[in-house]
Amino acid sequence: MPLEARLQEHPLSTVIACVSNLSKSYGAFKAVDSVSFDIAEGEIFSLLGPNGAGKTTTIKMLMGILKPTGGTATVRGLDCFRDRAAVKRFVGYLPDEPVFYDYLTGKETLRFVGEMHGLAKRDIAARWEPLVARLDLSDALNEYAVNYSSGMKKKLALICALIHDPAFLILDEPTNGLDPFATRTVHELMLELVHQGKSIFFSTHLLDQAQKLSTRVGILYKARLAAMGRLDQLRAEFKEGGSLEEIFFSVAQSESGAANGGAPQ
Amino acid sequence: MTPRPPGTARVMLLLAGVALRRLIHRSGLIGSMFSRGKVRAKPRKASSARFVFSAAMTVLVGALLSLQAIQFSARIIAAVASEVDRRYSDPSAPVISDHTYSDVAAAGNWLAVDEMSLRKDPAALRRRLNAYDAQLRRLFTAEAERAVLRPPRDPFGGPVETVREPSGDAQARIDALRDRYIELYKEKGLAGFRKRPSPLETLFPSPSIWPGTPAGAATFKAGENAIAVTRADAYGNVSGHSGRQHEVMLSAVGVLLTLLFAIVVTTGLGMANQNLAKVEWDMEWLFTFPVPSRALFLAKVFQYAVVNGWGWVVVAPFLLGVFIIGGYGWWAVPLALIAATCFNFLTGSAHMVIEVAIRTYLPMRRVKSVQALATVVGLVLLYAMLSLGFSPTCLKPIVATADALSGVVLWLPWSLPALANAGGASAAGGMAALVICAVAASLLASSAAGRLTGEGLIRESNVYSGTRGTAARKESLGFLKGIVGKDVKLLMRDRAFLVRVFVIPLCMVGFQLLINQHILSAGFSNFDHACAIAYGIGAFVLLSGAVYALSYEGKAIWLLFTFPYELEAILRRKAVFWWMISSIYAAAFLTYAATRTPLSFANAPGILMAMAGILPLSFLSVGLGAIATNPLSATNPQRLPVWVAWLFMLLASMYIPAIIYLPYAILQALAFVLWALLAFGVWLFIRSRLPRILDQA
Numbered sequence: 001m002p003l004e005a006r007l008q009e010h011p012l013s014t015v016i017a018c019v020s021n022l023s024k025s026y027g028a029f030k031a032v033d034s035v036s037f038d039i040a041e042g043e044i045f046s047l048l049g050p051n052g053a054g055k056t057t058t059i060k061m062l063m064g065i066l067k068p069t070g071g072t073a074t075v076r077g078l079d080c081f082r083d084r085a086a087v088k089r090f091v092g093y094l095p096d097e098p099v100f101y102d103y104l105t106g107k108e109t110l111r112f113v114g115e116m117h118g119l120a121k122r123d124i125a126a127r128w129e130p131l132v133a134r135l136d137l138s139d140a141l142n143e144y145a146v147n148y149s150s151g152m153k154k155k156l157a158l159i160c161a162l163i164h165d166p167a168f169l170i171l172d173e174p175t176n177g178l179d180p181f182a183t184r185t186v187h188e189l190m191l192e193l194v195h196q197g198k199s200i201f202f203s204t205h206l207l208d209q210a211q212k213l214s215t216r217v218g219i220l221y222k223a224r225l226a227a228m229g230r231l232d233q234l235r236a237e238f239k240e241g242g243s244l245e246e247i248f249f250s251v252a253q254s255e256s257g258a259a260n261g262g263a264p265q
Numbered sequence: 266m267t268p269r270p271p272g273t274a275r276v277m278l279l280l281a282g283v284a285l286r287r288l289i290h291r292s293g294l295i296g297s298m299f300s301r302g303k304v305r306a307k308p309r310k311a312s313s314a315r316f317v318f319s320a321a322m323t324v325l326v327g328a329l330l331s332l333q334a335i336q337f338s339a340r341i342i343a344a345v346a347s348e349v350d351r352r353y354s355d356p357s358a359p360v361i362s363d364h365t366y367s368d369v370a371a372a373g374n375w376l377a378v379d380e381m382s383l384r385k386d387p388a389a390l391r392r393r394l395n396a397y398d399a400q401l402r403r404l405f406t407a408e409a410e411r412a413v414l415r416p417p418r419d420p421f422g423g424p425v426e427t428v429r430e431p432s433g434d435a436q437a438r439i440d441a442l443r444d445r446y447i448e449l450y451k452e453k454g455l456a457g458f459r460k461r462p463s464p465l466e467t468l469f470p471s472p473s474i475w476p477g478t479p480a481g482a483a484t485f486k487a488g489e490n491a492i493a494v495t496r497a498d499a500y501g502n503v504s505g506h507s508g509r510q511h512e513v514m515l516s517a518v519g520v521l522l523t524l525l526f527a528i529v530v531t532t533g534l535g536m537a538n539q540n541l542a543k544v545e546w547d548m549e550w551l552f553t554f555p556v557p558s559r560a561l562f563l564a565k566v567f568q569y570a571v572v573n574g575w576g577w578v579v580v581a582p583f584l585l586g587v588f589i590i591g592g593y594g595w596w597a598v599p600l601a602l603i604a605a606t607c608f609n610f611l612t613g614s615a616h617m618v619i620e621v622a623i624r625t626y627l628p629m630r631r632v633k634s635v636q637a638l639a640t641v642v643g644l645v646l647l648y649a650m651l652s653l654g655f656s657p658t659c660l661k662p663i664v665a666t667a668d669a670l671s672g673v674v675l676w677l678p679w680s681l682p683a684l685a686n687a688g689g690a691s692a693a694g695g696m697a698a699l700v701i702c703a704v705a706a707s708l709l710a711s712s713a714a715g716r717l718t719g720e721g722l723i724r725e726s727n728v729y730s731g732t733r734g735t736a737a738r739k740e741s742l743g744f745l746k747g748i749v750g751k752d753v754k755l756l757m758r759d760r761a762f763l764v765r766v767f768v769i770p771l772c773m774v775g776f777q778l779l780i781n782q783h784i785l786s787a788g789f790s791n792f793d794h795a796c797a798i799a800y801g802i803g804a805f806v807l808l809s810g811a812v813y814a815l816s817y818e819g820k821a822i823w824l825l826f827t828f829p830y831e832l833e834a835i836l837r838r839k840a841v842f843w844w845m846i847s848s849i850y851a852a853a854f855l856t857y858a859a860t861r862t863p864l865s866f867a868n869a870p871g872i873l874m875a876m877a878g879i880l881p882l883s884f885l886s887v888g889l890g891a892i893a894t895n896p897l898s899a900t901n902p903q904r905l906p907v908w909v910a911w912l913f914m915l916l917a918s919m920y921i922p923a924i925i926y927l928p929y930a931i932l933q934a935l936a937f938v939l940w941a942l943l944a945f946g947v948w949l950f951i952r953s954r955l956p957r958i959l960d961q962a
Contacts, residue, residue, distance in 0.1 A: 066959065086829065
């Protein structure tokens with residue numbers, strides 16, 4: 001079935017992304033184990049978890065970079081691996097540690113990304129200019145992107161992710177390496193995008209960030225989704241009246257106990 | 266209490282241990298030996314088998330290259346020896362075959378057998394001398410017959426025996442020539458003759474390659490009732506290595522070793538280095554430890570010496586040839602390995618110091634230019650070396666240089682292995698001096714590098730010049746769009762890559778013009794040959810550039826996964842781009858060939874096939890490079906394994922005999938369809954693998 005027809009067939013319901021029993025194994029090692037969640041339009045869903053929990057692997061499967069060994073991930077009804085090219089029309093992606101070409105300036109990189117999304121030259125400039133000004137990157141735009149600091153690379157990659165005005169943003173540790181000013185700007189930008197009806201899925205291990213921004217939270221622990229829901233739902237389930245930090249440690253403790261045959265840690 | 270930092274030796278040991286452990290973990294071999302029967306998680310299950318295959322291929326290719334290098338070394342040394350012989354021998358001296366030459370020397374050896382008993386028995390001595398005279402007469406008669414009857418030459422240029430019966434007149438000439446040879450031999454010994462080089466000498470090195478008679482050949486002087494074993498033949502003529510000839514040949518080997526030294530250093534700085542301007546991440550990290558910098562640089566020299574493809578595949582076989590020619594027999598193998606190790610430490614020291622000096626003194630924007638220059642210089646020197654075995658015109662400057670520098674060149678540390686042919690104490694002294702020089706050079710280089718980096722590892726913190734805060738300048742090549750536009754911009758700005766893609770093919774063609782003039786003249790006499798050469802040039806451009814189409818993305822490859830295109834669609838555009846570039850080269854050569862050769866309509870299918878063949882080949886090259894790309898490599902994601910080049914060359918070379926040289930256009934068309942289907946099949950296979958290129962599972 002043609003892509004446009006499949007898109008029309010998919011109802012523009014509140015769900016933009018659907019992850020069902022998603023798994024990824026490397027030999028006998030399970031990096032992601034039967035993870036399921038949905039992301040609604042206009043929602044910010046944050047995926048929390050300690051280092052090595054499987055957050056980046058989940059994101060890479062959503063981006064079609066890794067092929068799931070089990071389960072499915074869809075965006076607007078399109079399979080993230082099988083229809084990966086089509087999915088990218090609606091998705092903007094920010095990796096944890098973006099790397100850029102040695103010999104392209106920041107401006108040329110943005111133009112290249114815009115062109116690859118099929119945008120006209122003047123549209124590309126019109127789209128990046130407000131973002132560049134807001135993220136305070138104007139001075140560095142004529143310099144080779146490889147020279148940027150890690151924070152500047154992150155900003156440039158965020159503009160790359162937004163340049164085609166995607167409906168769904170996938171951000172891997174979006175404020176990692178950013179200064180407090182840029183962090184605040186990114187937070188404001190994320191909230192604005194959500195108000196415009198876009199959806200955001202981001203991974204983080206900064207609990208206050210997740211608490212401040214997220215509509216819903218998923219806690220990934222040792223490759224499994226240990227908990228998921230709105231903050232009030234998680235409070236009710238794990239720690240009455242507790243902060244997200246307290247909930248996170250409570251989940252981690254109960255999961256560790258379960259992994260050790262119920263023995264408390 | 267603050268712990269005491271480790272010393273130089275301890276640091277070397279620690280770094281060697283880390284390197285060894287990384288190798289073991291990479292192979293997974295040790296782990297698999299101890300985990301037999303146990304079930305355990307293997308997160309990187311695929312890497313062990315891949316490593317074994319890769320290692321086996323590396324060993325196989327290395328062995329093949331080494332064998333070829335031995336053959337090339339023999340050919341080059343034989344060619345230089347022949348030139349030295351020609352330059353210093355009496356031009357009026359008759360040329361005799363190499364086997365007559367060696368048989369005459371062997372007859373002298375035979376004469377000296379049981380010398381003591383012969384001294385006591387004059388009758389036996391007389392019988393031995395008579396037999397010796399008879400043998401000389403037989404050998405020189407055969408030589409005179411060959412000279413008079415002028416036997417036809419075999420296709421490889423060597424003489425063949427004739428069965429023709431000489432006529433009466435010819436017989437008289439043979440007898441006269443034989444008598445002249447014998448008279449000359451009585452007068453001057455073997456020094457009165459010039460030896461015709463044997464084709465076999467160009468296949469494998471042997472002591473007979475050395476110009477003049479080997480000094481070690483046992484010859485003797487016979488008196489009335491006694492034999493005095495000397496370095497003279499039976500007629501009392503000294504025929505060992507002549508002084509000047511021997512000196513110049515020793516010096517010529519020294520010049521060749523100097524050439525090799527320059528090749529290894531320049532290619533190490535140029536081609537073998539992905540980006541000279543970038544300090545390796547591990548070097549930066551190691552600098553954060555409280556260890557002396559000279560220890561780190563000494564470890565770097567060690568690394569450059571041990572992990573040195575040119576050193577082991579080219580220099581070691583050359584040195585093996587030098588030692589075999591020196592008459593060391595099987596001892597040549599360990600001696601060559603020791604000498605090659607020392608040579609590698611010398612080149613490693615030079616490489617490391619130059620690299621550090623460039624990074625310290627030059628602005629980073631200039632470093633890439635230096636790298637490009639080193640690539641070109643290395644390539645020119647390499648071809649100059651190779652051309653010695655093929656082109657007599659290239660030999661003269663080498664021998665002239667050797668003659669002019671004969672007192673100097675053997676003092677250079679890397680030329681010391683040449684003294685192996687000097688014999689006796691000089692050879693032993695040369696080896697000892699080489700070992701001392703290698704150790705001293707490593708220590709001096711590490712100390713110098715430590716001083717050079719006293720104010721930092723690099724001169725500028727940024728790799729490329731910054732323009733932060735400056736007004737926007739007009740963007741160059743702004744009219745080019747998309748993936749091709751990006752590729753062209755990167756290509757034009759990365760001078761090292763630009764040189765590899767555009768200059769090296771030109772150098773290749775230029776040197777082929779110099780070396781294989783007969784091939785090019787054949788190409789201009791038959792347009793099918795010209796078509797084959799044009800296709801070959803196109804294939805070489807693809808090998809230099811298109812194969813790296815995906816790997817060149819490096820760690821920025823993640824960007825390609827954010828676009829609404831399949832990776833295959835992006836690679837298709839790259840393949841078409843490289844097809845256009847390589848076609849320009851092929852078309853340029855065909856245009857040049859057309860000016861040298863009258864064209865006819867009959868040449869049209871050949872031209873068409875040559876140009877058309879590059880299109881599927883460009884897809885093959887891009888596809889093979891993509892499948893071999895390892896973007897997850899932490900150290901160098903832009904490097905490709907060597908099997909890619911070999912497989913590509915194998916596939917590319919099939920096209921020439923299978924299609925271009927087919928006699929009928931219809932057959933060519935049919936074969937082309939099959940070829941295109943093969944390329945399409947390979948592309949389909951590669952397409953199925955591409956989506957998982959970032960997936961290590």
